[in-house]
Amino acid sequence: MPFxxxxxxxxxxxxxxxxxxxxxESMASLSDYECSRQSFTSDSSSKSSSPASTSPPxxxxxDEVMAATxxxxxxxxAHEIAVxxxxxxxxxxxxxxxxxxxxxxxxxxxxxxVLDSELNADPPEFEHAIKLFEEIRExxxxxxxxxxxxxxxxxxxxxxxxLIRQQAEHSAVDIQGLANYVISTMGKLCxxxxxxDIRELKATGNIVEVLRQTFxxxxxxKMDMANFTIMSLRPHLQRQLVEYERTKFQEIxxxxxxxxxxxxxxxxxxxxEELFSLSESxxxxxxxxxxxxxxxxxxxxxxxYLKLLQWDYQKKELPETLTTDGARLQxxxxxxxxxxxxxxxxxxxxxxVGAITGGxxxxxxxxxxxxxxxLEGMNKxxxxxxxxxxxxxxxxxxxxxxxxxxxxxxxxxAEIQANLIGQFSSIEEEDNPIWSLIDKRIKLYMKSLxxxxxxxxxxPPMPGGLAVIQQELESLxxxxxxxxxxxKQVYGPFYxxxxxxxxxxxxxxxxxxxxxxxx
Numbered sequence: 001m002p003f004x005x006x007x008x009x010x011x012x013x014x015x016x017x018x019x020x021x022x023x024x025e026s027m028a029s030l031s032d033y034e035c036s037r038q039s040f041t042s043d044s045s046s047k048s049s050s051p052a053s054t055s056p057p058x059x060x061x062x063d064e065v066m067a068a069t070x071x072x073x074x075x076x077x078a079h080e081i082a083v084x085x086x087x088x089x090x091x092x093x094x095x096x097x098x099x100x101x102x103x104x105x106x107x108x109x110x111x112x113x114v115l116d117s118e119l120n121a122d123p124p125e126f127e128h129a130i131k132l133f134e135e136i137r138e139x140x141x142x143x144x145x146x147x148x149x150x151x152x153x154x155x156x157x158x159x160x161x162x163l164i165r166q167q168a169e170h171s172a173v174d175i176q177g178l179a180n181y182v183i184s185t186m187g188k189l190c191x192x193x194x195x196x197d198i199r200e201l202k203a204t205g206n207i208v209e210v211l212r213q214t215f216x217x218x219x220x221x222k223m224d225m226a227n228f229t230i231m232s233l234r235p236h237l238q239r240q241l242v243e244y245e246r247t248k249f250q251e252i253x254x255x256x257x258x259x260x261x262x263x264x265x266x267x268x269x270x271x272x273e274e275l276f277s278l279s280e281s282x283x284x285x286x287x288x289x290x291x292x293x294x295x296x297x298x299x300x301x302x303x304x305y306l307k308l309l310q311w312d313y314q315k316k317e318l319p320e321t322l323t324t325d326g327a328r329l330q331x332x333x334x335x336x337x338x339x340x341x342x343x344x345x346x347x348x349x350x351x352x353v354g355a356i357t358g359g360x361x362x363x364x365x366x367x368x369x370x371x372x373x374x375l376e377g378m379n380k381x382x383x384x385x386x387x388x389x390x391x392x393x394x395x396x397x398x399x400x401x402x403x404x405x406x407x408x409x410x411x412x413x414a415e416i417q418a419n420l421i422g423q424f425s426s427i428e429e430e431d432n433p434i435w436s437l438i439d440k441r442i443k444l445y446m447k448s449l450x451x452x453x454x455x456x457x458x459x460p461p462m463p464g465g466l467a468v469i470q471q472e473l474e475s476l477x478x479x480x481x482x483x484x485x486x487x488k489q490v491y492g493p494f495y496x497x498x499x500x501x502x503x504x505x506x507x508x509x510x511x512x513x514x515x516x517x518x519x
């Protein structure tokens with residue numbers, strides 16, 4: 001199966017035993033992520049992950065689409081709960097000035113106005129109030145654990161709607177007493193964070209307002225209970241996450257056979273680039289061309305992951321196997337771009353005034369803070385990077401001149417300041433040498449991280465020129481490596497199957513893409 005562009009024969013038409021052994025040895029490093037040799041021939045991930053298929057497309061029914069959607073929703077939610085320690089459910093508040101917000105306010109206000117008029121009528125009408133207490137009873141019962149039989153019986157006895165209706169028929173119902181009991185029970189069941197809301201309820205005199213606020217606090221308590229359940233389940237989910245996500249994704253793959261198309265193209269792009277690099281090396285004068293190029297699957301996969309740090313998340317669709325981490329990867333990429341610019345600015349400043357700022361770490365830190373503040377929001381479409389870089393240059397010149405004056409040294413001339421500001425502004429230009437240098441070193445650092453079994457325990461050495469962002473880059477690198485390593489554990493069998501087809505098929509035919517890879 002040829003790639004796009006010209007084809008160049010570099011080997012025999014059939015794979016030799018040595019080819020297969022080299023492939024197996026290359027993939028051995030993936031065993032740490034549950035991608036053993038057995039996964040290459042396993043049916044669990046080979047059913048629909050072929051990079052190319054000659055069979056006609058299968059018609060997918062609506063039920064299958066809905067089943068795949070449910071599986072994807074469950075997979076995404078489970079992944080988010082497990083990896084995001086700060087994940088919580090929150091109530092969705094409608095904007096006050098929105099149409100939906102105004103309609104909701106009007107309808108709710110009308111309901112409570114009607115209830116107020118019914119309770120103040122002569123004789124009072126209690127039917128709506130009784131229905132509210134019935135609903136409150138069910139909500140309170142839902143908070144109880146299976147062993148809370150005593151409180152359960154008490155709630156059912158006090159909020160017995162049949163008894164309350166009989167009392168209402170004889171004008172003997174105590175609505176305020178029932179409300180007080182509800183508030184007291186809520187105080188026993190709520191989280192400590194709701195104690196202040198309970199005190200406010202007790203201090204409310206109007207019965208309609210009491211009922212209104214009671215439902216508001218009950219909604220908050222339901223959200224607290226849901227978040228507590230999530231927190232309790234997180235350790236168990238983390239232990240089962242790899243197997244759960246892999247199983248769910250396999251179900252999605254069975255329902256929608258095209259669920260690995262983007263992933264296959266993502267990996268194939270890295271294969272193209274590596275093959276093109278090997279073909280160029282083979283054609284270099286003086287290079288040994290005695291053996292056929294052989295790719296390491298681990299190298300190909302790591303290079304695919306590195307592409308995510310330069311991904312255009314607004315225009316380019318992520319591989320299907322990484323959609324659950326899309327928001328995190330995008331955030332890391334945006335932070336990394338900011339760190340790259342800070343490192344470039346620091347390198348330019350050191351090259352021009354390093355003799356002055358070298359012994360002044362407080363000045364270097366101050367310049368770094370100024371750059372970080374002005375670069376906030378640099379990934380927004382309205383952000384004018386060139387203008388901000390110019391402003392950073394002006395601020396840098398002012399801070400350096402101030403420091404020089406404090407030490408009785410001559411300040412920068414207008415020519416030096418213009419040169420510094422000009423170099424700052426040129427960072428955004430394509431093929432800027434400073435940017436290219438910093439970008440290359442950061443890639444090297446990130447690549448080294450992916451080769452480590454546990455980045456948190458042993459960080460790779462920091463390349464030169466990145467000391468100013470070392471702390472931030474190490475933290476960001478650990479987050480990135482954690483995402484990649486978990487992704488390898490979950491989807492390793494699927495990747496192994498794709499790599500087997502791409503590398504074995506291509507190497508078997510001796511085909512190499514002779515055109516430069518596209519980014």
